[in-house]
Amino acid sequence: MSRSGAVIVHNDADVLAEAVAARLLNRLADAQAHRGEASIVLTGGRIAAKVYQNILGSPIRTVVDWSKVDFWWGDERFLPSGDPERNETQAREAFLDHLPVDPARVHPMAASDAVATPEAAAELYAAELGPQVPAFDLLLLGIGEDGHVASLFPGNPALEAEGAVVGVRNSPKPPPERVSLTMSAINGATAAWIIASGEGKAEAVDEALSKGELPAGRVKAVGHTRWLIDKDAASHLKHLEF
């Protein structure tokens, strides 16, 4: 493992996913020690799915009282409920369905068979979040090859949207219709962790960290923003030595 400020580099995707799962469990346990409850914002994508599997497989998963965790989503693919490509479906299958969570504390974004448009789903989600977006204890983000986070893509109007939640159209990553927290809602989190694995992410990681113009580079959570990445994703970072 190498460290450079807010960037933590692990050997490979397997170690990364296991390390993030362990950190995440401790973070939620700490929040519960202070407040009796915790909140987390989930993301979609392959590395996140691996983290969720590691949470379920972790021998310390009982450090968290799962019935006192609120689960939110940072973005969702606007598809029918139960669609295997929905971030909700992936998270439920990977870990939520197998832990004693309180169903009332699981807050998925509306599916395309429940509401007509991504904008309508965004409006409903904003109402569920309430007038004051919670200062989530932990917000997870994957990053795309183009530097997107959640469903905020470079050059897409959703990136500049106001309010807490936005309907997204013309996403370059399928499906084209999505729902996303806005950058300001993301940055209201107490902690944001950006997780990246693989050489394909190396350029975006470097650019986001050095210039800060890409969506991922604009993530600045209230408490801390941490980059948890593997060596391949870190391979273009010139100032890190391994």
Ligand SMILES: O=C(O)[C@H](O)[C@@H](O)[C@H](O)[C@H](O)COP(=O)(O)O
């Ligand atoms: O719904 C989604 O697609 C996302 O939430 C998206 O922001 C994702 O996290 C990144 O694209 C990384 O995905 P990978 O880990 O699969 O590359």
